[in-house]
Amino acid sequence: MSRWDGIEAFVEVVRLGTFAAAARRLQVSNSHVSRQVAQLEQQLGVPLLYRTTRQIRLTDAGESYYARCRTLLDGFRDAESTLQERQNRPHGVLRLSSATTFGERFIAPLVNDFLCLHPQLEMRLHLTNRQVDIIDEGYDIAIRMGTLQDSSLVARRLGERREFVVAAPDYFTRVSQPHALAELAHHRCLIGTRELWRFDVEGVHRDVRVHGPWQANSGSALLDAALKGLGLAQLPDYYVAPFLARGELLSVLDAFQCRDTGVWAVMPHHRQHAPKVRQFVDFLVEHLPARLAEATAGSPL
Structure with missing residues (x-):
């Protein structure tokens, strides 16, 4: 028998007052607890308890031994609790990637x-419009938007996101509004990081390659160009909502708007259950939708 088992049984008998209560606490039988305490006394060579039909009392040796063992057992349990708490608490360094403007704003x-x-956590937030290689570049999480490509990564949807093809009213005084995707070939398209614009045609996803004299890897610059009448742009709702509400931008081709363009947290399989990853993604799921809703509040989207 491990002496530690006997010590634990002895302390619980004294703490709870009966062998039966100690047995329930330790989830063993009464006879098992009695046997452990008896073997401990035999190993120590001194009686620890006076046993009668009505009560259990400590001997002088038992009183001294109990005081020290109780402190030892409580310390051991505190150590286990602290370790368990640390295992369940976010700690270490969390490495996160997001698109620049979306990352700054949300x-x-x-x-x-x-x-x-969680002030004990360290954060490395990298904002870039380049789609990073999560595994090779050592990220725990990447925030992705739009329609996800098939991959071995784990994805969790964080919120809704819609994309609109927009232009300033002034632009449409010079050219007619498009009503079919094929008409995009006759328009000045303002291009961001993608030359493929995303649409749904009768429930089927379709990418349309667009062309134009203007391109930048900045959503804010793209928005400014559209507001100044330089052409058509495809932009997310959180960029264009207030301008659509005020009539500074007009939305076209809404019938072909892609319906599966959410915001996602993407992570490697082997990292998804780490406390820092799991709890931060849970936090985004809880709070990001409200922030996105605020960005489009009061708009006709």
């Missing part, structure tokens, strides 16, 4: 809110 504030709750 992700960074939530990162900072999360760190206020």
